[in-house]
Amino acid sequence: MLALDDVRVSLAGHTVLRGVSFELPQGKTTVLVGRNGAGKTTTLRAIMGIVPLTAGRVTLDGDDLTARPDHARAGLGIGYAPEDRRMIPAFSVEENLLLPTVALNMPATLTRERLAAVYELMPELVDLRGRPGGSLSGGQGKMVALGRALMVATRAILLDEPFQGLAPALALNYARTLARVRDLRGDLALLVTESSPHLLKGVADRALRIERGEVEETTLEALGRHD
Ligand SMILES: Nc1ncnc2c1ncn2[C@@H]1O[C@H](COP(=O)(O)OP(=O)(O)O)[C@@H](O)[C@H]1O
Ligand SMILES: [Mg+2]
Incomplete structure (x- = not known):
């Protein structure tokens, strides 16, 4: 299990995370609002x-990741879709999906298996695979970013913040895809950040609230009251 233990981060002299601790259970979607x-x-x-920690630890099955270089995280099986999707516009969708496997030097047979599994989990990507990354809509780009993390x-x-900027119908579609990933990939722990709780109904198994760098466990209902 992936866990944060009293994580503290300071950036440019400002304390940004003030002792954050939580665990990410496998097969569950945790939202950080x-x-x-x-x-x-x-x-x-x-x-x-x-970003460097000023104190605390990030562990995977008790193994301290803090001392490892950042590129090691992907090799440990942690997929990350940043806020800015950073797709390469001239590369096809499939080439964009393959990018992290190139960085990891993933063997060709494993890469093919992973790609097939991603297409099975997210059939909407099959129709897009030859399209240039730069020609996609915002919603399609989010799907590719999710597929790339799944690779x-x-x-x-x-x-x-995968829901940010998505029209309601696309947000609903994205939420359905997330639920499908959660249901079919019980080996994965999902962590989704969001600024507004109302998009997360049907997505969240568990909710965390973050305020000024402090995290506490809460419920979506409680979050909704503060919206
Ligand atoms: N590289 C940085 N240098 C200095 N301050 C930063 C940096 N990145 C983020 N911050 C500050 O840390 C706080 C948290 O930022 P961030 O984690 O991006 O928040 P969120 O994603 O919830 O909007 C903000 O006050 C932001 O200004
Ligand atoms: Mg942010």
Whole structure:
């Protein structure tokens, strides 16, 4: 299991995370809800090893990841879809899906298996696979970002505000896809950040609230009252 234990992060002299602790159970979707600037992205970046911790630990099955370089996270089976999707516009959707496997030097047979599994889990990507990344709509791009995270994920997926900017029908479609990933990939722990709780009905098994760099367990109902 992936876990944060008293994680503290300071950036440019400001304390951004103030002792964050939580666990991400496998087969469940955990949502991390908080306003802009609360520390959601920094939490994901801390898990990924992109920002240094000033204290605390990120562990996978008790194994301390803090000392490992950030690129090791993907090799450990943690897929990450950042806020900005960072797709390569001239590459096809399939080439974009394959990017993290190239970085990991993944063997060709495993890459083919993973790609087939992603297409099975997200059939909407099959029709898009030859299209240039730059020609996709926002909603399609989010799907590719999820597929790309799935290419490396064997343990966890971290999605940073995937609903942001999606029209309601597309948000609903995305939520259905997330539910499908959760239901069919019981090996994965999902962590989804969001600034507004009303999009998360039907997605969240468990809710965490982040406020000024502090995280506490809550419920979607309680979050809705503060919306
Ligand atoms: N690289 C950085 N340098 C200095 N401050 C940062 C940096 N990144 C984020 N912050 C600050 O940390 C706080 C949390 O940011 P962030 O994690 O991006 O929040 P969220 O994703 O919830 O909107 C904000 O006050 C932001 O200004
Ligand atoms: Mg953010």
